[in-house]
Amino acid sequence: MTQTFDLIVRGGEVVNHAGRGFTDIGVRGGKIVAIGDLSQASADEVFDASGLTVLPGVIDSQVHFREPGLEWKEDLESGSRGAALGGVVAVFEMPNTEPTTTDPDALADKLARAKGRMHTDHAFYVGGTHENATFLGELERLPGCCGIKVFMGASTGSLLVQDDEGVENVLRHVNRRAAFHSEDEYRLAERRSLARPGDWTSHPEVRDAQAALQSTHRLVRIAKNLGKRIHVLHVTTHQEIDFLAQNKDVASVEVTPQHLTLVAPEAYERLKGFAQMNPPIRSAEHVAGVWRGIETGVADVLGSDHAPHTREEKARPYPASPSGMPGVQTLVPIMLTHVVDGRLSLERFVDLTSHGVNRIFGLADKGRIAEGFDADFTIVDMKARRVITHDWMATRSGWTPFDGFEAKAWPVATIVRGTVVMRDDEIVAEGTGAPVRFLETLAG
Numbered sequence: 001m002t003q004t005f006d007l008i009v010r011g012g013e014v015v016n017h018a019g020r021g022f023t024d025i026g027v028r029g030g031k032i033v034a035i036g037d038l039s040q041a042s043a044d045e046v047f048d049a050s051g052l053t054v055l056p057g058v059i060d061s062q063v064h065f066r067e068p069g070l071e072w073k074e075d076l077e078s079g080s081r082g083a084a085l086g087g088v089v090a091v092f093e094m095p096n097t098e099p100t101t102t103d104p105d106a107l108a109d110k111l112a113r114a115k116g117r118m119h120t121d122h123a124f125y126v127g128g129t130h131e132n133a134t135f136l137g138e139l140e141r142l143p144g145c146c147g148i149k150v151f152m153g154a155s156t157g158s159l160l161v162q163d164d165e166g167v168e169n170v171l172r173h174v175n176r177r178a179a180f181h182s183e184d185e186y187r188l189a190e191r192r193s194l195a196r197p198g199d200w201t202s203h204p205e206v207r208d209a210q211a212a213l214q215s216t217h218r219l220v221r222i223a224k225n226l227g228k229r230i231h232v233l234h235v236t237t238h239q240e241i242d243f244l245a246q247n248k249d250v251a252s253v254e255v256t257p258q259h260l261t262l263v264a265p266e267a268y269e270r271l272k273g274f275a276q277m278n279p280p281i282r283s284a285e286h287v288a289g290v291w292r293g294i295e296t297g298v299a300d301v302l303g304s305d306h307a308p309h310t311r312e313e314k315a316r317p318y319p320a321s322p323s324g325m326p327g328v329q330t331l332v333p334i335m336l337t338h339v340v341d342g343r344l345s346l347e348r349f350v351d352l353t354s355h356g357v358n359r360i361f362g363l364a365d366k367g368r369i370a371e372g373f374d375a376d377f378t379i380v381d382m383k384a385r386r387v388i389t390h391d392w393m394a395t396r397s398g399w400t401p402f403d404g405f406e407a408k409a410w411p412v413a414t415i416v417r418g419t420v421v422m423r424d425d426e427i428v429a430e431g432t433g434a435p436v437r438f439l440e441t442l443a444g
Contacts, residue, residue: 002040002041002042003026003034003038003040003041003042004041004042004043005026005027005028005033005034005038005041005042005043005044006027006028006029006030006043006044006045006418007026007027007043007044007045007046007047007375007415007418007420008024008025008026008027008038008041008043008045008046008047009024009025009027009047009049009054009377009379009415010024010038010039010046010047010048010049010050011024011048011049011050012049012050012051012052012053012054012379013052013053013054014035014053014054014369015053015054015055015056015346015347015350015369016035016056016350016368016369016370017355017368017369017370019347020346020347023035023036023037024036024037024038024039024041025038025054025369025375025377026038026041026043027043027375027418028418029418030374030375030417030418030419031365031372031373031374031375031417031418032369032370032371032372032373032374032375033371033372034371035369035370035371045420047379047413047415047420049379051381051383052379052380052381052382052412052413053346053379053380053381053382054369054377054378054379055346055349055350055353055354055369055377055378055379055380056350056353056354056355056367056368056369056376056377056378057088057089057090057354057366057367057374057376057377057378057414057415057416058087058088058089058331058332058353058354058378059088059089059090059091059092059353059354059357059363059366059367060083060088060090060091060092060303060304060306060328060331060353061091061092061146061254061301061303061357061360061361062092062094062179062233062234062254062256062303062304062305062306063079063083063091063092063093063094063303063304063305063306063307063328064093064094064096064305064306064307064308064324065078065079065080065091065093065306066079066097066308067079067097067110067113068097068098068099068109068110068113069097069098069099070097070098071396072310072396073308073309073310073313073396073397074308074395074396074397075396076093076110076113076114076117076118076122077117077118077119078394078395078396079091079093079306079328079395080114080117080118080119080120080122080433081119081394081427082306082326082328082329082393082394082395083119083120083328083329084119084120084414084416084421084422084427085329085392085394085411085414085422085425085427086328086329086330086331086332086333086411087332087378087379087380087411087413087414087422088120088328088329088331088332088378088414089120089121089366089376089377089378089414089415089416089421090120090121090122090123090366090376090416090436091120091121091122091123091328092122092123092124092125092146092147092361092436093110093122093123093124093125094125094149095124095125095126095127095149095159096127096151096159097110100127100129100159101124101125101126101127102126102127102129102131102132102159103132103135103139104139104142107124107126107139107142107144107145110124110144111124111143111144111435114433114435116431117431117433118431118433119416119421119422119427119429119430119431119432119433120414120416120421120433121366121376121416121417121433121434121435121436122144122433122434122435122436123144123145123146123435123436123438124144124145124146125145125146125147125148125149125179126139126140126142126145126147126148126149127148127149127150127151127159128148128149128150128159128161128170128174128178129159129161130161130166130169133166133169133170133172133173134169134173135173136148136170136173136174137173137174137175140174140175140176140441141440141441142441143435143437143441144435144436145438145441146361146436146438147176147177147178147179147231147361148170148174148176148178148179149178149179149180149181150167150170150178150179150180150181151180151181152167152180152181152182152183152184152185152215152218152219153181153182153183153184153185153188153207153211153215153278154185154188160185162184162185162186164218164222167218167219167222168222168225168226171222171223171226171228171230172226174228175440176229176362176438176440177229177230177231177252177360177361177362178228178229178230178231179230179231179233179254180219180230180231180232180233181233181234181278182212182215182216182219182232182233182235182240183207183211183212183215183278183279184210184211184212184214184215184218187208187210187211187214187215188206188207188211191205191206191207191208191211192206192319194206195318195319196318197317197318197319198317198318199318200268200272200273200275200276200318200321201264201265201268201269202318203268203276203280203281203318203319203323204264204280204281204282204283206319207278207279207280209236209237209239209282209286212235212236212237212239212240212279213237213239213240213243216232216235216240216243216244217243219232219251220243220244220247220250220251223250223251224247224249224250227250228250229250229251229252230250230251230252231251231252231253231254231300231360232244232251232252232253232254233254233303233305234254234255234256234259234279234303234305235253235254235255235259235290235293235299236259236279236280236281236282236286236290237279237282237286237289237290238285238286238288238289238290238292239289241253241289241290241292241293241298241299242289244293244298245293245296245298248298252300252301252360253293253298253299253300253301254299254300254301254302254303255290255293255294255299255301255302255303255352256302256303256304256305256327257302257304257327257330257331257334257335258277258281258305258325258327258401259279259281259282259286259287259290260287260290260291260294260335260338261334261338261402262275262281262401263281263282263283263284263287264280264281264282264283265283267281267401268281271401272318273314273315273316273318273321274314274325274399274401275325275401276314276318276321276322276323276324276325277305277307277323277324277325278323278324291343294344294348294352295344299352300352300356300359300360301352301353301356301357301360302331302335302349302352302353302356304327304328304330304331305324305327306325306326306327306328306329306395307323307324307325307326307327308324308325308326308395308396308397309322309324309325309397310396310397310398311397311398311399314399325400325401326393326395326397326399326400326401327400329392329393329394329395329400330388330400330402330405331353332353332378332380332409332411333386333388333407333409333410333411334388334402334405334407335349335352335353336349336380336382336407336408336409336410337405337406337407337408337409339382339409340382340408340409341408346382354366354367354368354376355367355368361438362438362439362440363436363437363438363439364437364438364439364442365437366436366437374416374417375415375417375418376415376416376417377413377414377415378411378413378414378415379411379412379413379414379415380409380410380411380412381409381410381412382409383409384407384408384409384410384412385406385407385408386406386407386410387404387405387406387407388400388402388403388404388405388406388407389403389404390403392425412424416432416433417432417434419432
């Protein structure tokens with residue numbers, strides 16, 4: 001009897017837990033139901049992946065899509081459009097919107113806004129604050145929540161828990177892994193006077209490596225004392241990589257493409273405010289240290305920290321210019337270029353963008369090409385040569401710090417739960433995104 005499927009992805013080089021090899025994938029009801037030779041099977045739709053590489057769907061576990069309240073920079077539709085165009089199947093969105101995502105109503109509002117508008121699957125962080133700490137155990141169990149996010153150093157937005165007592169109170173009341181922006185607000189406040197007006201090269205002096213390391217030391221100590229799991233976002237210093245390597249029992253680690261690719265002071269001299277983000281783009285020794293974190297396995301996930309601002313906002317003289325840059329659409333081509341250049345293996349890229357997210361965040365059915373998992377695929381051409389341009393960007397901000405970057409690989413299709421959402425730089429299925437499911441919240 002002939003096997004029938006909703007979709008067959010045929011003839012591509014598949015990268016999964018078994019390694020790399022040419023095979024077919026059969027999809028039924030949005031799930032992977034067969035992997036192997038399906039040449040005799042039939043399907044409603046066949047995606048010919050000959051000459052292409054089929055990766056587990058890339059998940060970006062840190063984006064700021066600015067809705068509600070800041071839609072002139074980005075919104076859930078435009079942000080997820082950029083994600084899908086960049087080969088990303090799911091995003092975890094941050095709570096520093098207006099109003100902040102710090103209570104059940106705000107989370108429900110984001111989920112309602114996403115329905116029928118987001119092109120990728122999605123989940124939302126709840127912001128941890130002094131005021132809602134005692135309720136975080138309930139908030140983190142709500143469907144659609146990927147976890148609690150805490151800012152230990154002020155960045156873009158009003159959320160801030162700078163003191164040890166506040167961090168302790170947050171961690172006492174959470175059971176899932178909590179994510180932290182780890183910069184020491186006390187040191188940042190002391191060093192703000194070091195900002196040289198109009199000189200973005202002073203940004204990594206104001207927010208120096210010690211500010212990050214000091215905060216991360218405090219955070220790990222508190223987590224160990226309480227026996228809690230933490231996720232340190234956008235690690236940028238070689239000192240933190242060395243320190244976190246000794247504390248993997250409680251701490252997982254995120255790194256970003258921009259901190260692996262842009263280097264100070266050249267990035268600030270060339271891009272000025274468009275290179276400004278928190279934590280900062282740092283010098284070559286720190287870039288090398290973050291790469292060492294990838295090479296030694298200290299880094300667990302790769303997130304973009306997509307955080308757009310308009311060109312007009314970015315053109316303000318430092319330090320009036322806001323921190324943050326777009327990144328969700330460029331994550332895949334930037335990092336796959338590093339793969340082509342031999343800086344990391346394709347298998348390690350997969351570990352950082354799907355397997356690692358599955359492991360760290362406890363995804364119920366995403367992050368692997370395996371039977372029973374969601375049929376999420378990022379299909380790429382590892383021989384494509386394309387130049388990233390401002391014009392390609394879907395973000396409302398309309399720019400990228402990687403304008404002019406020659407990518408040596410390119411996403412050609414984004415498949416989410418068996419639906420081809422992006423193909424050849426076009427969104428072909430709109431508004432089909434759904435909330436991501438997590439093992440720790442299956443019961444709601």
